[in-house]
Structure formats: structure tokens, C-alpha cells
Amino acid sequence: MGGTSLQDLAAELVIRILxxxxxxxxxxxxxxxxxxxxxxxKNSVALQLKIELDSNEMEITGDSTHNYPDxxxxxxxxxxxxxxxxxxxxxxxxxxxxxYPHLQLIPNEGMLRVNSEWHYLDTLExxxxxxxxxxEYAFDxxxxxxxxxxxxxxxxSDRIRTIHIHLQSIASGSPHPLAxxxxxxxxxxxxxLFIAQPCQLMRNILVVxxxxxxxxxxxxxxxxxxxxxxxxxxxxxPVVGHCEAAFLDESHLVVFATDRTEYYxxxxxxxxxxxxxxxxxxxxxxxxPNFRLKAIPTHTPSLRLEFPEILESALIFKxxxxxxxxxxxxxxxxxxSQLAYTSAITLRLHLSMYQGKRKFVIFIGGSKxxxxxRQGRSGTMQWDEWGEGATRWLENxxxxxxxxxxxxxxxxxxxKSSRVATLSVFNFHMPSMRRQLSQISxxxxxxxxxxxxxxxxxxxxxxxxIVDIFKRQIVSRLPYTVVTKGWDTPFCSSxxxxxxxxxxxxxxxxxxxxxxxxxxxxxxxxxxxIPSGND
Numbered sequence: 001m002g003g004t005s006l007q008d009l010a011a012e013l014v015i016r017i018l019x020x021x022x023x024x025x026x027x028x029x030x031x032x033x034x035x036x037x038x039x040x041x042k043n044s045v046a047l048q049l050k051i052e053l054d055s056n057e058m059e060i061t062g063d064s065t066h067n068y069p070d071x072x073x074x075x076x077x078x079x080x081x082x083x084x085x086x087x088x089x090x091x092x093x094x095x096x097x098x099x100y101p102h103l104q105l106i107p108n109e110g111m112l113r114v115n116s117e118w119h120y121l122d123t124l125e126x127x128x129x130x131x132x133x134x135x136e137y138a139f140d141x142x143x144x145x146x147x148x149x150x151x152x153x154x155x156x157s158d159r160i161r162t163i164h165i166h167l168q169s170i171a172s173g174s175p176h177p178l179a180x181x182x183x184x185x186x187x188x189x190x191x192x193l194f195i196a197q198p199c200q201l202m203r204n205i206l207v208v209x210x211x212x213x214x215x216x217x218x219x220x221x222x223x224x225x226x227x228x229x230x231x232x233x234x235x236x237x238p239v240v241g242h243c244e245a246a247f248l249d250e251s252h253l254v255v256f257a258t259d260r261t262e263y264y265x266x267x268x269x270x271x272x273x274x275x276x277x278x279x280x281x282x283x284x285x286x287x288x289p290n291f292r293l294k295a296i297p298t299h300t301p302s303l304r305l306e307f308p309e310i311l312e313s314a315l316i317f318k319x320x321x322x323x324x325x326x327x328x329x330x331x332x333x334x335x336x337s338q339l340a341y342t343s344a345i346t347l348r349l350h351l352s353m354y355q356g357k358r359k360f361v362i363f364i365g366g367s368k369x370x371x372x373x374r375q376g377r378s379g380t381m382q383w384d385e386w387g388e389g390a391t392r393w394l395e396n397x398x399x400x401x402x403x404x405x406x407x408x409x410x411x412x413x414x415x416k417s418s419r420v421a422t423l424s425v426f427n428f429h430m431p432s433m434r435r436q437l438s439q440i441s442x443x444x445x446x447x448x449x450x451x452x453x454x455x456x457x458x459x460x461x462x463x464x465x466i467v468d469i470f471k472r473q474i475v476s477r478l479p480y481t482v483v484t485k486g487w488d489t490p491f492c493s494s495x496x497x498x499x500x501x502x503x504x505x506x507x508x509x510x511x512x513x514x515x516x517x518x519x520x521x522x523x524x525x526x527x528x529x530i531p532s533g534n535d
Contacts, residue, residue: 011040014037014040015040015044015046015047018030018047019046019047019050023054024050024051024054024055027041027047027050027051028051045068045069045072046068048072049068049071049072049075052072052075052076052079053075053339055431055432056075056079056341056406056429056431056432057341057342057343057345057406057429058075058335058339058340058341058342059339059340059341059342060338060339061142061332061334061338061339061340062334062338066338071338071339074336074337074339075336075339078335078336078499078500079432079435080439081500081516081517082408082425082427082483082516083435083436083439083456083483084439084452084455084456084483084485085423085425085483085485085516086516086517087423087487087489087502087514087515087516087517088514088515088516088517089489089512089513089514090121090122090513090514090515091121091122091123091124091511091512091513092490092510092511092512092513093124093510093511094509094510095114095505095506095507095508095509095510095511096508096509097508098114098115098505098507098508098511099507099508100507102114102115103494103496103503103505104198104496105496105497105498105499105501105503110122111127111141112124112496112503112511112513113139114505114511119511121501121503121513122513124511124513135148135149135150136148137149137195137197137198137199137208138198138199138200138201138206139170139201140201140333141170141333142333142334143178143203144169144170144171144176145167145168145169145170145176145201145226146166146167146168146169146170146173147165147166147167147168147199147201147206147226148165148166148168149163149164149165149166149195149199149208150163150164150166151163151164151192161187161188161189161191161192162185162186162187162188163185163186163187163188163192163195163210164183164184164185164186165183165184165185165186165206165208166182166183167179167181167182167183167184167226168182178227179226179227179229180227180228180229180288181229181288181289183289184224184226184229184288184289184291185289185290185291186210186222186291186292186293187290187291187292187293187294188210188212188220188293188294189293189294191212191213192210192211192212192213193211193212193213194211195208195209195210195211196208196209196211196219196243196244200245200246200247201333202247202250202330202331202332202333203250203332204225204226204227204228205223205224205225205226205232205247205277206223206224206225206226207221207222207223207224207245207247207253208221208222208224209221209222209243209244209245210222210293211243216240216260217240218236218237218238218239218240218241218243219236219237219243220234220235220236220293221234221235221236221237221243221245221253221255222234222235222291222293223235223253223277225279228288229287229288229289230279230282230286230287230288231282231285231286231287231288231291231296232277232279232280232286233275233277233280233299234293234296234297234298234299235253235255235275235298235299236298237255237257237273238257238271238273238301238304239257239258239259239269239271240259240260241257241258241259241260241267241269242257242258242267242316242318242325243255243256243257243258244256244257244324244325244326245326246326246327246328246344246347247328247331247344248274248343248344248347248366248369248370248373249331249342249343249344249366249370250331250332250342250343251276251277251278252274252275252276252277252302252370252373253274253275253277254272254273254274254326254328254344254347254369255272255273255274255275255301256270256271256272256273256325256326256349257270257271257273258270258271258316261315263315266315266316266317266318267315267316267317267318268310268315268316269307269309269310270307270310270316270351271304271305271306271307272304272305272364273301273303273304273305274301274302274303274304274305274369274372274373275299275301275302276302302373302378303372303373303377303378303379303380303381304379304380304381305369305380305381305386305387306380306381306382306383307383307387307470308383308470308471308472308474309470309471309472310469310470310471311469311470311471313354314353314354314358314469314470315353316351316352316353317352317353317355317356324350325349325350325351326347326348326349326350327347327348327349327350328344328346328347328348328366329341329344329345329346329406329407331343331344335406335498335499336499336500341406343366343367343370344366345366345367345406345407345428345429346363346364346365346366346406346407346408346409346428346429347363347364347366347369348361348362348363348364348409349361349362349364350362353469354469358395358469359395359396360393360394360395360467360469361393361394361395361397361409362391362392362393362394362476363391363392363393363394363409363426363428363478363480364390364391364478365389365390365391365428365478368386368389368390368478369390372386383474387474387476388464388475388476388477389461389477389478390478391476391478392428392459392465392476392477392478392479392480393465393467393474393476394426394465395467397409397411397424397426398410398411398412398413398495406429407427407428407429407432408425408426408427408428408429408432408497409425409426409428410423410424410425410426410495410497410502411423411424411425411426412424412487412489412492412495412502412504414489414491415491416491419488420486420487420488421486421487421488421489421491422484422485422486422487423484423485423486423487424482424483424484425482425483426480426481426482427480427481427482427483428478428479428480430479433458433479433480433481436456436481436483437456437458437481439452439456440452440453440456455483455484455485456481456482456483457481457482457483457484458479458480458481459479459480459481459482460479461477461478461479464476464477465477489504489512489514490504490506490510490512491506492504492505492506492512493505493506493507494506494507500515500516501513501514501515501516502514502515502516
């Protein structure tokens, strides 16, 4: 009896088999095998959507009812809008009471937070939310979760402190219905100096960093399952100094840490640490709602990534309490309706050296770090083993954007005397880069093709960045593209971008909200995408 080949299977079954491929590139390669498979692929919205999701490291969220053609259309429009961005102003409002803003943006929900106040993006009118008597340290609008923290003694007290972490509904201010314990009570010693803001949230995982006042005591990084109230891990970095954390994916946390010097505002010995945060079996000390941190064993890193030794004259300038050095795209929170990133695509590290006279933005490929984890790498990796191919160092780009749309980084520069700003979008995600470059060759209008070719530049591994602030020369080769264009917009000191929105703030003067405009038909194929049809 002869075997059955894929050619003998019904089209619906072949589509189902391909849909569960682990690598979207396998689907693209398979579609090129025969005319039948190519036509099958061209007429399958499900396969095209899977390729778009996987290549963008995104997933569908929410309930099980989805309009695949609509999702595919919106995802393609979002992707293409950032290839040649055309910001269109949707709101401009005076803001005389805003001074030095810290901005947070929830694009899918149409909300902007300036310092501690929420605003609707389309009107910039304030939004009243729950209780405001306790300071908010983190939020997740999709889960209606606000994390608010209160301490039981003054910062001048030398007593052991108990920290109250309130898990509340954003809308009502009441205890969150999914939290088994509405308040997590944490006893810390010695005296706490401050809790790093913002805390990190990813689905049911909450990460809080406790910084202590004693100069030679490292901070505590505590990982909770906020729904059950169980403490998953207590992390104590191996160096004593500034410390920040970001999610690498749903199972790993990246920690950036530096060592202190004799000067309070200067740091050295930067290092990256990767920790597994897969839920462990809990001991009685790790079940809520009461925790004494000193009694919790510490968690060891899976991998330590070292930088070369810094020059004595080039120490890292420590930021203020509210400023962050390590940034990443959100994971699990919707960037578009029903669509969210599954991993950190590009992590971004900001370093200020020479008393702030030189500022670097270091882009770190998230896929490279995950590759080391998948390979089972452990212990310590020196710079020679990981740094050159996984990072790209840029100097003299904007130091302000606190949020970026996935793999991209936005730089908007303009002097107050100039009428036109320069808008630059850096992209470090290889599939997205291929799409950008392919759009140039696919453009049939000669003028538009020439314009795209002028705006989109590829900086490949043959054009390294070379940095001279370490005792040995730093070379970095992570490829990227950059789109640069003029933009007639008012001067703003602070910018934030996410999803399809760009928001600028000029303290004491105004807030401006822009939405990216894309004129292209979403059904037009770009790169690996095939014109959509029906399954």
C-alpha cells in the first residue's frame, strides 16, 4: 500500500498542519514548493495572519472569537505605518500646570498618563480613576489592575518597615476581584530608601525592586504571582548599586545592575543578568499575604553578561529616582486591539557618562539573549562572547523617549529656532527590516521609490559602532535600519511613542497628540505577505 503525500490531502487539512508550524519561515518555504501550495497560501487568511504574527513576535489576546481578516488588515496597516511614518495631529492642548513630565502611554486603550494623572488621548481630558490616596507604582488597563504601595513608617525611621502593596481595580479603587489577597504585606530590613518606579507587570507576574539606605547593601528584586499572592523569587544582584529589571519573555527576567563608587551619583561595573521566573514549588514563607524578605532564599541567575571595564574618567552617571535606564516593549499588553507582543524584541539601555556630557543608547537584541538561554548557556559570558553581535551603541540620539513601539526607537530632534523637526525611526528587528527594504523594490511609482530609498537606510554588520569609554575598545554590529524625514511640528521637550500614537509635551505650555496615517491599501502585499483572501 503506497504512502500518502501532502499533495493527496485536502486543502483545509494542509492549512491546519501548516498553521501549527513552529517557524513561520517554514510556511513561506513550503508555499514555494508548488503552484498548488502557492495558491493555497495566497487564499488563506489564517496562514497569512500567522506569518504576520510570528514574524512580528506577536499573539492574539482576548476571547476565542476573532475576525482574522480584520486582524490581518490592522496588523499590516500598523506595520506599514512605521515604514514611512506620517504623523497627523489629532489634538493639541495647553498644559500650564505640567512641569517635568514622566509620560506613560496605553495606545490600545487611548489613554495617556502624565506624571500621576490620566488623560483621554482624543480629548486630553482628565480621567478619574479609583483611589488616589496611595501612590500608584504599576497598572494594567486590560486587567483593570492598579498596584499601589503604602509604607507604615516615615523614611526617617530606623525601624523595620512593613510595605503594603494594594492590588486594586483601576475603575473602582476596590480590591481586585482576581487577587486572592487584596494587600500583600512585606517586612523589610534594614531601613528602606525607596521602591523603584515603575514596578513591572506582565499578565499575572509583578516585579518590585526595594532599594535600601545602607550604601553597601544590594537591592531586593521580588517576583510575585499577584493573583495567588505567592512570592515566586527573591533576587539579590551580585553587585551593589543601581538596579533595574525588564521582562525578556514570559519565562525570563533581565536585570541591569551597576556597582557603586565612593561618589553617590557615579557607578561602574555594568552587568546584565538573566533569571528564570518559571513558577517554582512554594515554601510556607512564600505564600501570602505576609512576607519577611530576609527569610526568603535568594534566586541565582541563569546567565551573567559582562561588559568590559570602564575607564576611570567615564563612570556611569546615576539617574534620579524616577528615571529609568533599561527599557523594553510591553509583553502581553495589547499594542493594538487583540494584539500583543510575546517577548522583548529590542531592549534599550541608556548610559550617561562624563558627568552627562556623553550619552549613549545601547540597543540589545532580545532574540540574541533568548538564543543564549535556549542553547543552555550558563555562568558568565564575557563581552567578546556576546556583545559585538548582540548590541548596537549609538551616541547623540534622543535620550527622552520612554516608550517605543515594539522593535523600534523614535528620535525626534529640533532646536527651538528651527521650524522643522527631524523624525528618525530606528528598527533592529530583522523581519521588519526586510519588509522595509523590500517595500523600496515593490514600489512601482518611480518618484515614491526614490523617496523611500532616500529615507530608508540600512546600517549592517559591516558598519560597526566603535566606543572608546572602556579600557578596551567596544565594537558593536547589530544591524538596523533608520527612516529619517522632516516633520513640521511644534517644539516639544519630551516625547513618547507606542502603538500608532506619538505624544509630545512642552512643560508649562502644551501637549500634542499625533496618530500615524497610512494611505496604503492593507490588501497590498509587502515582503512575505500575500494578498488576503478567504479560507
